[in-house]
Amino acid sequence: MIRNQSLKEKSLKEMITSVQAGDEYAQNYLLKTYQPFIAKCVSEVCKRYIDPKKDDEFSVGLAAFNEAILTYSPERGSSFLSFAKLVVKRKVIDYIRYVQKTPIAASLDESYDEEQMENPSEIIAVKEIYREEQEALHRREEIAEFNEKLKMYKLTLTELTEISPKHRDARDSAIHTARILFNDPALKEFVERKKKLPIKALVKKVSVSKKTLERNRKYILAIFIVLSNDFVYLKDYLKGVGK
Incomplete structure (x- = not known):
């Protein structure tokens, strides 16, 4: 209880810094406190009510929010919540595409994402992270295919x-x-x-x-x-x- 009160006295930026320094208590606190925010972000992508206890999409969003905490940098010029919203939506979109095996309408380029950004630089920052992740994925796939060719x-x-x-x-x-x-x-x-x-x-x-x-x-x-x-x-x- 005392620890919770101590965390409440900290700013969101301070708590994120603590998490990035290895504070698991602060990490769990943020993940629990911002579950309504995460559910709202996921709901905006899925266009329906999201039940945190039943919907897999929420679990994906929760993991994405945790990733946002660990990778956020104020130097990118965006607020954390704007950054986290875009990361969560991107991960959920990727998950739905994977499950359905077909593209869905929502994407990083949709206006509702960009209109809600506080600073254009945050759009660039998140898209750059997405590009780097996709490139890393393609590199791994290429290496795996190369390895199969080598075996021949x-x-x-x-x-x-x-x-x-x-x-x-x-x-x-x-x-x-x-x-x-x-x-x-x-x-x-x-x-x-x-x-x-x-x-x-x-x-x-x-x-x-x-x-x-x-x-x-x-x-x-x-x-x-x-x-x-x-x-x-x-x-x-x-x-x-x-x-």
Whole structure:
């Protein structure tokens, strides 16, 4: 009881700072106190009454509100509650899309969200967080797909970290070799069919020795896989390298 009275004397900003510093008591206090606010935000998305005890959407909103507490920064130029409202709505929208497997009308671009913002910078801030989260998700998905492709060549991500050329010149040379493989229809077909390097044919087209090709063959194959697939983020690392 004494602790509750102490928290009530603090401003919302002070309590958020305490939570971000590891104060679990303040965190639980905020999550309990702002349940009506969370339910209202969720209700605005779902267009119906939300029962905190029964509706899964409320649980999603509660988790989103907690995320907002942990990630909020006043330097973004928005009030916490405006920031939290947009985070909660975004998470609930994502949840509904996931459950229904089809887009719903509500989105971050809808006017009712932006009109309720106190400062245009908070819209930018939350959308930037959303963009970063989506990009991180896509990167993870791409890495997972890349890992599956590697298995077809009996390679692993762990193995790649161990056998990747240590020197920049060696890496550039290996990437250049992979580009030659990818751009030569006959060599490309051989690699895709045999899942190995055509060493004898390749040594005639590059300026490195057979021994070097053998030593870097796994790395070359990995780069070849990247070039042969629609890996947006992985290809970004290869821009301007090995050409």
